[in-house]
Structure formats: structure tokens, C-alpha cells
Ligand SMILES: Nc1nc2c(c(=O)[nH]1)N[C@H]1C(S)=C(S)[C@@H](COP(=O)(O)O)O[C@H]1N2
């Protein structure tokens with residue numbers, strides 16, 4: 001079903017599923033068949049497909065996939081996608097968040113994306129001087145939206161012109177799967193997953209950010225006492241520094257750390273005494289500036305109960321907040337608290 005194996009399913013209509021920790025730990029590049037899926041409506045039927053580029057441009061475009069693939073240089077980027085709701089379960093444990101999926105650590109993953117640079121397409125369309133934002137609209141109709149509408153969102157024009165932002169038709173060297181946005185999706189490294197619009201059909205150059213439901217009402221960080229309403233709270237864009245634990249044994253702890261934005265991971269510390277003392281973890285394979293780092297630290301835990309805590313640091317010298325209690329928000333976004341795990345090592349008999 002859905003061409004996905006061995007995932008934790010949070011919903012079937014629409015399909016939503018996260019990668020199990022052991023599958024994330026298996027490789028710094030997440031295998032496509034277990035890569036998380038976040039959908040807000042049904043996967044659209046494949047059909048005649050065109051990409052239209054319009055709005056504040058000198059030259060509106062109507063492109064076929066063949067034109068995109070053949071007329072423009074092809075590029076690859078290893079990039080981590082992370083849903084703003086990743087790790088929400090930790091916030092729900094503080095106080096319930098009805099109607100939102102209890103994502104664990106697996107609403108994130110890293111893939112190698114292949115496609116054309118959005119910048120190259122924009123250069124053909126020639127944005128007018130007043131253009132400030134680039135909007136993306138998918139082919140999927142979301143019944144969750146008020147009113148029901150296609151999924152969409154925008155990024156600043158400055159970011160859209162960066163070389164890392166791709167219109168991707170392949171993932172991990174294979175044609176993009178329907179559930180991940182075939183035939184074409186945006187990949188915006190460093191931004192929340194919601195801006196990497198799947199089933200892309202329309203690009204709109206704008207003077208203002210996207211006004212649709214998925215940017216004006218949701219995917220916004222509300223104050224603790226706030227309620228979702230158009231324009232309420234702050235729009236999420238750049239991903240915040242985050243990390244989680246993927247496996248623990250008495251001899252080793254492993255996990256991921258993702259800096260987000262244009263920052264990179266500089267260090268990961270591990271404590272096995274509840275945060276009283278810290279030791280540096282080893283950072284594993286470096287897939288480039290847009291991907292997470294896996295990390296590992298040896299442990300030698302004797303019999304008893306041990307409280308593990310992890311804190312990642314990024315290139316702005318920021319580290320993760322202490323705990324979820326200080327981060328709770330009504331939609332349950334951006335849980336980037338220090339991950340914790342309790343390990344009981346039995347007495348040897
Ligand atoms: N058209 C469309 N694009 C979309 C979505 C969607 O529901 N429809 N979900 C977004 C969200 S919230 C995330 S986190 C990522 C997830 O991408 P994936 O399902 O390929 O992992 O896609 C984004 N792009």
C-alpha cells in the first residue's frame with residue numbers, strides 16, 4: 001500500500017507516515033521507500049502536466065517537463081526536509097493538541113534531489129522590479145483548508161534565486177514517486193517542509209507572501225494563548241536547530257542533528273547524568289551544507305537508571321532549548337527541545 005514499507009502511519013486519508021528511528025539511523029541518506037510523507041489532501045491523478053510561471057514577471061511561461069529537463073542545466077543537492085510538526089509528540093505530552101498528528105522524530109529525512117534550479121526558470125521569466133516573493137501551488141486540493149484549496153506557499157525572492165533551491169524530478173537517483181510530488185516538486189533547503197511544494201503546477205511572482213491557508217493561517221507559530229486566524233502568530237520559514245536520539249544501548253547512543261536555515265552543525269554534546277556533565281559526540285558523514293549530520297557517542301553505562309540528554313550546537317553558537325514545557329504552542333510546531341531518553345541497565349546476576 002502506497003509504495004511505503006515499514007513506516008509509522010498517522011493517517012490514510014490523506015496518507016501521512018513517518019520513518020521509524022531505526023530506519024533513519026541506518027543511513028544519512030534516507031531510503032525513499034521509508035521517507036516520511038506529509039499530505040494535506042489526496043495525491044493528485046497523473047495527467048497532462050504543465051508548469052505555469054506568472055504574476056510579476058516580464059515573460060509568463062508555460063513549460064513542459066521535457067523543456068525543463070532538456071533546456072536547463074541539471075543540478076543535484078543533498079537536502080534534509082523537516083516538517084514543522086516533527087517531534088510534536090513531545091509537546092502533546094505536555095498538553096494535548098487535538099486534531100494534529102503526534103509525529104515522533106521521523107517527520108524528517110534526507111535525500112539527494114535532482115532537478116533544475118528555480119533561479120534558472122526565474123531568469124527566463126524575468127521577475128519585475130516589484131517582485132519580492134515566489135509562490136508555489138500544487139495540484140492537490142486540500143479539504144482541510146478553510147476554504148478548501150490547493151496546497152501552496154511562498155519563499156522570499158532572494159532565497160528563490162539561490163543555487164540550492166531546485167525544481168526536482170528525481171529523488172535518490174530515481175524518478176520522483178507520486179506520493180513525493182511527481183512529476184515535479186520544489187525543494188527549498190533550510191526551510192520548513194511545507195515550502196517544498198509537491199505536484200507543482202504554478203509559480204507566481206508576488207509583491208507579498210502567499211495568502212493561502214497553508215501560510216496565512218497554519219504553519220505559523222502562535223503564542224501559547226493564541227488561536228489560529230489569518231495573519232495570527234509568526235509565519236514559519238527557516239528551520240530551527242534541532243536534534244533527536246535514534247538509538248540507545250548501554251554502549252552507544254546515535255541520532256541526527258539539523259541546523260536549518262543557512263547554519264550548520266558545529267557540535268553535539270551527550271550527557272548520561274541528566275545534564276550534569278557533557279561529552280562531545282562524533283559527527284558522522286558530511287553530506288554538504290543543506291543536510292543534517294548523524295552523530296554517535298560511545299557510552300559505558302553500568303547497572304542502574306541513566307538519564308540521557310543531548311544538545312546540538314549550530315554555527316550561530318545557538319543550542320537547543322532545555323525542555324518542551326517552554327515551547328508548547330497551540331498547533332504544536334517547532335519542538336526543538338533537547339532530546340532525552342531513560343535507559344535502565346539491569347543488574348548482572
Ligand atoms: N502540494 C503539496 N505539497 C506539499 C504538501 C502537501 O500536502 N501538498 N505537504 C508539505 C509538507 S507540510 C511537508 S513537511 C513536505 C513533505 O514532503 P514529503 O511528503 O515528500 O516528505 O511536503 C510539503 N509539500
Ligand SMILES: [Mo]
Nearest residue numbers: 083084193194
Ligand atoms: Mo510539514
